[in-house]
Amino acid sequence: MSDGFGGLVVCQSKDFNGDVEAISNELNNIGAWDEDGEIFDIENDVYGLRIVFSSHIVSFPTVFPVSAEMAEVEALTAALEYREAEFGMNVLVPLEEICRRVSMHIRSGEITIACSKQQDNLCVTFERLTVRADGSGERTGTEVDILGRNGMHEVVEAQIAA
Numbered sequence: 001m002s003d004g005f006g007g008l009v010v011c012q013s014k015d016f017n018g019d020v021e022a023i024s025n026e027l028n029n030i031g032a033w034d035e036d037g038e039i040f041d042i043e044n045d046v047y048g049l050r051i052v053f054s055s056h057i058v059s060f061p062t063v064f065p066v067s068a069e070m071a072e073v074e075a076l077t078a079a080l081e082y083r084e085a086e087f088g089m090n091v092l093v094p095l096e097e098i099c100r101r102v103s104m105h106i107r108s109g110e111i112t113i114a115c116s117k118q119q120d121n122l123c124v125t126f127e128r129l130t131v132r133a134d135g136s137g138e139r140t141g142t143e144v145d146i147l148g149r150n151g152m153h154e155v156v157e158a159q160i161a162a
Helices: 020-030 076-081 083-087 095-103
Strands: 004-012 040-045 048-053 106-108 110-119 123-132 137-145 152-159
Touching (some): 095 137
16 A cells, blocks of 8 residues: 655635535544544634644545545545545535535535645645535546646546526
């Protein structure tokens, strides 16, 4: 198994108005956002009340979380690393479900979860998930092969506003 480490951050739009505690709890109930089982938490600092990830450096952070049911199996690492090839997209929490569950706690604006990771000096991955108050959202992922063997792979998933 290879090593992939990175970070995950949560940003709120300038016009954000929502229940950050409820959003944090909902994100934790959705599934595994990294290989280490870290969780979302609330921090109150000079920037106000905001959602943070419990650790700054984690193993295999992602905005394509593995469902809570799959997070219990020993294959979590393989599901995160080889999610499409070995397990198919059915182990991942669908974008529509994430938007439905999170947007009900957002009165206005949006939240964005972003992460980056580097895997064994082989590739760098950038991912972003945005959920808006109207229930719409988008999720993107770009993986760049550092050695130039496989070029760049991009996944774009979008949901139209309800």
